[in-house]
Amino acid sequence: MIEFHCVSKAYKGVKALDEVSFTVEAGSVTGFLGPNGAGKSTALRILTGLSRPTSGSATVFGRPYAELACPGRRVGTLLDAGALHPGRSGREVLTLGAMMLGLPRSRVEESQELVGLTGKEGRRAVGGYSLGMRQRLGIAHALLGRPEALILDEPANGLDPQGIQWMRGLLRSLADSGCAVLLSSHLLHEVEQVADQIVMIGRGRVLARGTVAEFARDGGLERTFLELTAQADRSAA
Amino acid sequence: MTPIDIPFTRLLRVETRKLFDTRSGLILAVSAIGLALVAVVARGLTSEPRWFTLAGTAAIPLGTLLPVLAILTVTGEWRHRTALTTFVLEPRRGRVLAAKCLPPLAVTVAGCVFALLAALPMTAVAAAVHGVEATWTVAPAKVLGWIATMVLVTGQGLGMGLALLNAPAAIVICLASTALWSTVARLGDMGAILAGWLDLNLTTNPLMNGGLTGDAALRLTVSVFVWIVVPVAAGILRISRKEIG
Structure with a gap:
């Protein structure tokens, strides 16, 4: 459903992504795991058409994201919870999204409820929101169109333990209802708890791929992660 | 159900709403x-x-104020990085930008019409107070030329905002x-020629006076x-080609 096919990206000769390939199937949660600066955000921006790959291609439902008709209706995206106009209320942010996607206004309340933002919080300017509230708002925005695929960049950042547990449940139930979920994170534990499949990335390259169970069997996710990223750093240096 | 493309009228409605749904936009429009x-x-x-x-x-x-409103409209998505959301919902960026340009121009026309209407009772009141006859007649070409000039002034705001993507620089x-330009115009013959062709304040004068001749139209x-x-x-x-991130 979401497919990276040999995606490379170079900025002024420096390779940010090097032949990244992997697939996210419908009904599964894929954790895109890597240290800061590994290329996770670059990959997700290429996937959503904000950036162009130097070579290779990324597709959603078999087509480049930007070529989908009204992509926001089929693909929910949260790339940066901080990218909000501080003067708009949470409700206004959702209203603009619903208008743009041609959705009834009732979706604004439904999405707000789904992420646990109260009516009062929704009327406040997002400039005063905590990072956790911004993440919830961003997830509500991504879910407006009842998407079949979900792309989330570091959604667990700033969430408190209750928030993280809530998100885990939400992503699980979305995947169980057939949604393809791709979430990036540098938080090993978070990804391990919710993902079915893990794609490990370091220095722009896919270091390992597999199910959570496979990683657990082969020495544990954390050990594998630390070993592989250290190796990638050494070979880059 | 297969979703259809976002119609342009919808983008236009969204961008018009964005013009007034923040404090800075609202303050500017109301002021x-x-x-x-x-x-x-x-x-x-x-x-008189x-x-x-x-x-x-x-x-x-x-x-x-309206050129400033125009500048803030087209630069706002970069200042707050909301371009990240906007262009994910509508990847055809040119359509979004076109939808951003039209509302400030429409607001300018509305502002001019408002001024013309507000001047009606004020003219009558002023005539009564001063005890003199009011002058109501004006060539329609002058009124249209004035509105067109105001639209161009706002258009310059859009141009500078889009080209620089930096609100303070564009506003300055x-x-x-x-x-x-009035300084340039005083820098000898060359300055005067340059100003005659490039200073929007000068080149729009014939338009405002309702007498746009061939030479003036070219300038x-x-x-x-x-x-x-x-x-x-x-x-x-x-x-449209930029990497957004």
Whole structure:
């Protein structure tokens, strides 16, 4: 459903992504795991058409994201919870999204409820929101169109333990209802708890791929992660 | 159900709403209308009761504040990085930018019409107070030329905003251009020729006076190209190819 096919990206000769390939199937949660600066955000921006790959291609439902008709209706995206106009209320942010996607206004309340933002919080300017509230708002925005695929960049950042547990449940139930979920994170534990499949990335390259169970069997996710990223750093240096 | 493309009218509605749903946008729009009214009233108190003269005074607040509104509209998505959301929902960036350009121009026309309407009762009141006959007649070409000039002034804001994607720089260029060109015009023959072709304040004068001849039309076209058409086109092209992140 979401497919990276040999995606490379170079900025002024420096390779940010090097032949990244992997697939996210419908009904599964894929954790895109890597240290800061590994290329996770670059990959997700290429996937959503904000950036162009130097070579290779990324597709959603078999087509480049930007070529989908009204992509926001089929693909929910949260790339940066901080990218909000501080003067708009949470409700206004959702209203603009619903208008743009041609959705009834009732979706604004439904999405707000789904992420646990109260009516009062929704009327406040997002400039005063905590990072956790911004993440919830961003997830509500991504879910407006009842998407079949979900792309989330570091959604667990700033969430408190209750928030993280809530998100885990939400992503699980979305995947169980057939949604393809791709979430990036540098938080090993978070990804391990919710993902079915893990794609490990370091220095722009896919270091390992597999199910959570496979990683657990082969020495544990954390050990594998630390070993592989250290190796990638050494070979880059 | 297969979703269909976002219609342009919907983008237009969203971008119009964004113009007024933040405090800065709302303050600017309300100030522009409020100060336009103040300008019309003040002129009515001090000068002869000529309807179009009174209405024309509104050009000062409208011509100062509406280009700023235009600049903030087209640069706002970068300042707050909301481009990340906007262009994910509509990847055809040129359509979004076109939808951003139209509302400030429509607001400018509305502001001019408002000034013309506000000047009606004020002219009558001023005539009664001063005890003189009011002048109502004006060539329609002058009224249209005035509105067109105001639209071009806002258009320059769009051009500078899109080309620079930096609100302070664009605002400085728009607001300082009058003073700057009057200096250039005094720098000998070459300066005067340059100003005659490139200073929008000068080239729009014949349009405002309702007497746009062939030579004046050519000068106006050149300056509109340099300050509006080229920067808007270059800005849209650049943003369409830009990496957003």
